Amino acid sequence: MVPISRLTVIAATVVLIDQWSKQYIQGHMLPGMSIPVLDGIFHITYVLNPGAAFGILENQRMLFIAIALVMLGLTAYFLKHIPEPFRLMRLGLSLLAGGAIGNVIDRVQTGHVVDFFDFRIWPVFNVADIAIVTGVGCVIYTLVFSTFPTGNQENQR
Template sequence: MDIKNRLFWVAAFVGVVLDQITKQWIVRTFELTESRPIWDGVFHFTYVTNTGAAFSLFSESGTWLRWLSLLVSVGLVLLAWVGPAMNRWEQAGYGFILAGALGNGIDRFFAGEVVDFLDFRLIRFPVFNLADVFINVGIVCLLIAAFHKPPQAKANSR
């Protein structure tokens, strides 16, 4: 059976599973606000929660963020399912964005907050999670897709 946009589905599935497994491990292993150095002063696992979006933006807006993540997820599933066949970069990009939207959306719907734990202290970056990483990786993949056109597309655009 040939599945259209197979890489999209694989990236989304693997991403959601990894995101949820790591968050569950943190919740079961750490106390809230507990931090353990992996590389002291550089990278720690720090268990915090976030009711907002990236970097705690819109912290008081948890309800609409739930619905936004659901809307984005449904839109991406429809794009991959009924939309055109995508190139590999587009499939990976949209699949990783779906993984991030679903991963954080699951947290928002079931707990009302998102579990964050990746803490890069060396650069004083806000604590985040794998879903956030997947969204950013997806954006990079889509940027590559936008600038990397197949040879026939370049020839046709002249």
């Protein structure tokens, strides 16, 4: 079984990169400010998001914190029970946990999440969001394409 500590390092790395990048944006930009990187395609845009993706459920701070805490508890539980061969699922859950923690830190501190990656055709997002989406992708991929043992192997002989 992969040591939990390695998975914790992955989650912690996501949190550190996420929080550093948000602090950098907050220290160098004002809310609403946008810097074109590839004009009309990709900008760094400082947005304070009080909702979830696409701004849904705006100002539901306690709901988002509660959901994240439940998700983190479930992740911690499931990580202990997922066998080593399911590394991609374990990685996905670690990325999900790191992303959730990164966004919860923002919500607890200020009531909103700092977003800044702006591709103009999608809502503005951050490093934690990338980790969450990648983590979900890893989990879904594992669930769809992996073979899972069923029942007692002794009874199947």
